[in-house]
Amino acid sequence: MNDAIVFERITKIYEGRQIAVADISFRLPANSTIGLLGANGSGKSTILRLALGLITPSAGSIQVFGQRMHPGARTIRQRVGFLADDPAFPKDLTAISYLRFVGQCFGLGREELKARLGTLLRAVGLMDDAGRKIGTFSTGMKTRLGVAASLMNDPELLVWDEPTAGLDPISRRQTLELLETFRGKKTVILSSHILGDIDRVCDRLLVLNQGQLLFDGPRVDLENLLPESVLEIRVSGGVGRFRAAVRARLGWTDLGRDEDRMRIELNGHDSVGNVVSSLLALAKETETVVDGINSTGRRLEDAYLKLITEDEFRGFLRASK
Structure with a gap:
């Protein structure tokens, strides 16, 4: 071509x-x-x-x-x-x-x-x-x-x-x-x-x-940067504190940037049940009200935000050296 x-x-x-x-x-x-x-x-x-x-x-x-x-x-x-x-x-x-x-x-x-x-x-x-x-x-x-x-x-x-x-x-x-x-x-x-x-x-x-x-x-190659399943967690009262705790304690990064929800990629070895249990326990600890959790497929938005977030994180690491 x-x-x-x-x-x-x-x-x-x-x-x-x-x-x-x-x-x-x-x-x-x-x-x-x-x-x-x-x-x-x-x-x-x-x-x-x-x-x-x-x-x-x-x-x-x-x-x-x-x-x-x-x-x-x-x-x-x-x-x-x-x-x-x-x-x-x-x-x-x-x-x-x-x-x-x-x-x-x-x-x-x-x-x-x-x-x-x-x-x-x-x-x-x-x-x-x-x-x-x-x-x-x-x-x-x-x-x-x-x-x-x-x-x-x-x-x-x-x-x-x-x-x-x-x-x-x-x-x-x-x-x-x-x-x-x-x-x-x-x-x-x-x-x-x-x-x-x-x-x-x-x-x-x-x-x-x-x-x-x-x-x-x-x-499709960009979308394939994500696993086949993504977990969406909807919360009330702002997601900031919960998001920070999830990243610090569990090591998972939010694919989205919304104020009322998080989107977490599931790796092949992650059990949905175990992930949900960990999230609910952390929500209770941070006094976060969880309105719902559901599993969704790959989305272009998630793949794009993952790419940008990882690039910005690499830039932060370079700047901090």
Whole structure:
């Protein structure tokens, strides 16, 4: 399979010597859907801007469709669609006028432009609002307009940053269904904090933390970092003291970061009955009210948090030496 994007030992240092990403390499297969995960400040936006040729790396090289990507690579950009996390639009233009302008910038002919406008306005649910000024649009409507604009040139590569942010449940579902129609037909990079969306549409993942690439591979490989069973404990009155005691006394780490529950991975040699007994005894000792305990399967969220937590713990150990 050909690679749509190749990063070779990429480092980006901004003014003030801030290292955004450090010595990152990866290859994204053509026609795959890639989820880009990481907390704010992890380097996700820098990766997207580098891939789009909006900024240049401080070191390393980037290829898109087999060509070197750089700020002047206009022929490559003709094959790319981009949705920013907070897209800006001219307030006084109508939605259809804006999309027509975008299509003209890509050189679409009259008939092709007409067909694309109708198809995309229907796809994002804005046909009835096509004549409204964009300044009257809600945040969700602007996001949907941005989705349509990113597709005007029928791109081979789509880069979407938080495409479901601010959307109501119906619009979010429609956007995800639209993404699913691209599977195997376009290369898609999807950056999102909504792990459920990533889990639904992405077949590969890139996980970043503090400018480092922690994971690059099929989504299922990340999920397989976890055992087949995870124990969820729901408590009342805050889980902080109980969580600390579980870690200190029993050596188990909470996979989640919720205020009313813990999620603990079960190793193959752990008996569920023994684990539950130990947890209930510790809950009594710490005066924690347990509302329920149940066993669940692997979840992308658990695997992601485990990866991040372990990386942060390694960073703490390095800093304390």
